Amino acid sequence: MSSPSASVPVRLEYRNVTMRFAERGGQRALTAVRGVSFAVGDGEVVSLIGPSGCGKSTLLNIGSGLMAPSEGTALVDGAPVAGPNAHVAFMLQKDLLLPWRAVAENVMFGVEIQGVAAAERRRRAANLLAQFNLAEFSDHYPHQLSGGMRQRVALARTLAVDPHVLLLDEPFSAVDAQTRMLLQRDLAQTLAREQKTALLITHDLFEAVTLSDRVLVMSRRPGAIVDEITIDVPGRDDPIARRADPRVASYVARLMERLDIAHAPLERQPAEGDA
Amino acid sequence: MKPGGDSSMRKGAGASLALLVIFLAAWQWGPGALGVPSFIVPPLSMVGAEFVHAFAFDHLLLHTGVTIGEVLAGFALGSLLGALFGYLLGMSPTAELALSPYILALQIAPKVAFAPLFILWMGFTIYPKILVAVLIVFFPVMVNVLTALRNVDPDLINLARAFKATRAQIFWKVEFPASLPPMFAGLRIGATLAVVGVVVGELVGGDVGLGYLLTFGEGQANTPLVFVSIVMLTLVGGIAYLAVVLVERRVLHYLPARGIAENS
Ligand SMILES: Nc1ncnc2c1ncn2[C@@H]1O[C@H](COP(=O)(O)OP(=O)(O)OP(=O)(O)O)[C@@H](O)[C@H]1O
Ligand SMILES: [Mg+2]
Numbered sequence: 001m002s003s004p005s006a007s008v009p010v011r012l013e014y015r016n017v018t019m020r021f022a023e024r025g026g027q028r029a030l031t032a033v034r035g036v037s038f039a040v041g042d043g044e045v046v047s048l049i050g051p052s053g054c055g056k057s058t059l060l061n062i063g064s065g066l067m068a069p070s071e072g073t074a075l076v077d078g079a080p081v082a083g084p085n086a087h088v089a090f091m092l093q094k095d096l097l098l099p100w101r102a103v104a105e106n107v108m109f110g111v112e113i114q115g116v117a118a119a120e121r122r123r124r125a126a127n128l129l130a131q132f133n134l135a136e137f138s139d140h141y142p143h144q145l146s147g148g149m150r151q152r153v154a155l156a157r158t159l160a161v162d163p164h165v166l167l168l169d170e171p172f173s174a175v176d177a178q179t180r181m182l183l184q185r186d187l188a189q190t191l192a193r194e195q196k197t198a199l200l201i202t203h204d205l206f207e208a209v210t211l212s213d214r215v216l217v218m219s220r221r222p223g224a225i226v227d228e229i230t231i232d233v234p235g236r237d238d239p240i241a242r243r244a245d246p247r248v249a250s251y252v253a254r255l256m257e258r259l260d261i262a263h264a265p266l267e268r269q270p271a272e273g274d275a
Numbered sequence: 276m277k278p279g280g281d282s283s284m285r286k287g288a289g290a291s292l293a294l295l296v297i298f299l300a301a302w303q304w305g306p307g308a309l310g311v312p313s314f315i316v317p318p319l320s321m322v323g324a325e326f327v328h329a330f331a332f333d334h335l336l337l338h339t340g341v342t343i344g345e346v347l348a349g350f351a352l353g354s355l356l357g358a359l360f361g362y363l364l365g366m367s368p369t370a371e372l373a374l375s376p377y378i379l380a381l382q383i384a385p386k387v388a389f390a391p392l393f394i395l396w397m398g399f400t401i402y403p404k405i406l407v408a409v410l411i412v413f414f415p416v417m418v419n420v421l422t423a424l425r426n427v428d429p430d431l432i433n434l435a436r437a438f439k440a441t442r443a444q445i446f447w448k449v450e451f452p453a454s455l456p457p458m459f460a461g462l463r464i465g466a467t468l469a470v471v472g473v474v475v476g477e478l479v480g481g482d483v484g485l486g487y488l489l490t491f492g493e494g495q496a497n498t499p500l501v502f503v504s505i506v507m508l509t510l511v512g513g514i515a516y517l518a519v520v521l522v523e524r525r526v527l528h529y530l531p532a533r534g535i536a537e538n539s
Pocket of ligand 2 (some may be wrong): 056058
């Protein structure tokens with residue numbers, strides 16, 4: 001279970017990953033995720049869903065090398081993750097644009113850090129901005145953009161470093177429903193065209209189903225993977241068309257059932273786990 | 276940027292000007308109308324005449340120049356040291372923990388109370404005045420820089436780290452630019468406080484500067500000269516403040532437009 005078909009190479013893999021955090025006070029440990037194993041193949045898009053606080057973001061932090069797991073390993077291109085990796089880029093719900101940088105300069109943030117030559121960075125930024133219909137805004141500052149535009153700039157910044165693996169943590173959950181669908185389409189087209197590998201965390205079950213090849217379902221904390229659903233619907237590069245397919249609704253229904261949303265208590269998260 | 280922003284700004288400037296005229300008129304004719312003697316509140320014309328007189332016979336320009344020099348030196352040194360310590364403490368939580376009680380104590384102590392001490396140490400020179408200004412400017416700048424570094428979004432730093440940024444890159448590309456708006460807010464406060472520090476120093480001891488002119492006028496029961504000194508000090512403080520605002524506008528050009536007196 002939880003692996004891509006044998007023919008494609010694995011890009012991102014979690015092997016028996018467990019993460020514990022010291023609770024405030026120090027004695028007890030909170031287990032955020034326990035024994036998580038799965039693999040994402042080259043060019044594959046996998047969504048991770050699960051109740052709030054089950055450790056999805058934690059897994060993403062481990063994959064991007066920002067956190068070391070308590071047990072187990074994450075691997076990118078077969079090598080254990082021991083810190084940030086130039087082939088992995090992440091994007092969060094917050095756009096994290098730097099207000100003092102114009103749009104194009106924000107897109108170049110990552111490549112600039114990685115020491116890509118100035119001409120090449122400008123070329124990449126111009127290409128990406130044109131691709132996302134933002135060319136005319138390249139000299140604008142973030143506060144002059146709408147939320148959807150800012151999120152597209154963030155996506156462009158993520159792609160500018162030409163990563164093998166994209167880690168996306170609820171990237172569109174802060175924008176309105178219509179903008180979100182357009183952003184999802186932009187993302188899906190880009191992922192398909194560039195053959196990128198992506199791990200997408202989302203609470204939007206339609207987003208999970210329409211954008212992914214597979215959906216992994218996590219249990220309540222300590223998070224473990226309890227189900228895996230392969231989305232057998234064509235057209236992963238066009239989520240808006242894909243959404244119309246009747247099978248999508250049945251996948252969503254199955255995910256809801258799996259998450260037990262009808263009976264789930266409202267999460268009282270901050271009381272036990274606010275850090 | 277905002278629609279109508281220009282016209283509303285013009286309206287505001289017009290109203291300010293009208294208020295100034297009303298204020299000056301009240302100053303000129305108010306005291307007489309209310310029967311306030313001119314040695315308590317001299318009318319505007321008397322202060323104007325005293326200004327000309329002080330300019331010609333009391334070295335007003337020299338006193339103003341000395342005060343400006345002290346304010347500039349105190350402000351420059353104080354903000355430089357404040358920013359430096361802000362960054363150092365911001366980057367080293369251990370240093371901050373070790374030093375914070377002392378910094379807090381110094382911050383609570385009224386800085387102007389050090390003026391007599393500094394004069395004992397350094398005599399009737401310009402240095403004790405500069406030192407008071409340094410001390411008084413130091414804290415708002417340091418505290419603002421330090422808080423700004425504390426408040427940088429950790430996700431922003433993680434983003435830079437995920438791109439494999441070095442510690443220096445994180446500082447120069449994220450932390451330093453993020454600290455600039457609060458730092459400028461501190462500098463604006465510092466610009467006006469520098470004048471306070473210098474004046475207190477001059478009041479306490481010395482024979483030059485606008486603060487000295489103030490006590491000199493007081494000793495002579497020359498109320499108009501006291502007013503002249505106050506007006507000049509206000510001008511010095513105002514120009515210092517405006518200079519900071521102008522630099523700030525250039526450096527922080529990416530921020531949405533704001534009014535002059537707005538904080539942070
Ligand atoms: N740095 C940390 N220190 C201590 N506890 C943490 C830390 N990061 C996360 N946790 C805890 O680990 C658990 C999982 O957090 P995580 O953010 O991964 O959840 P999530 O699945 O992403 O939730 P959501 O869907 O709400 O974003 C939570 O209980 C959280 O409080
Ligand atoms: Mg999360």
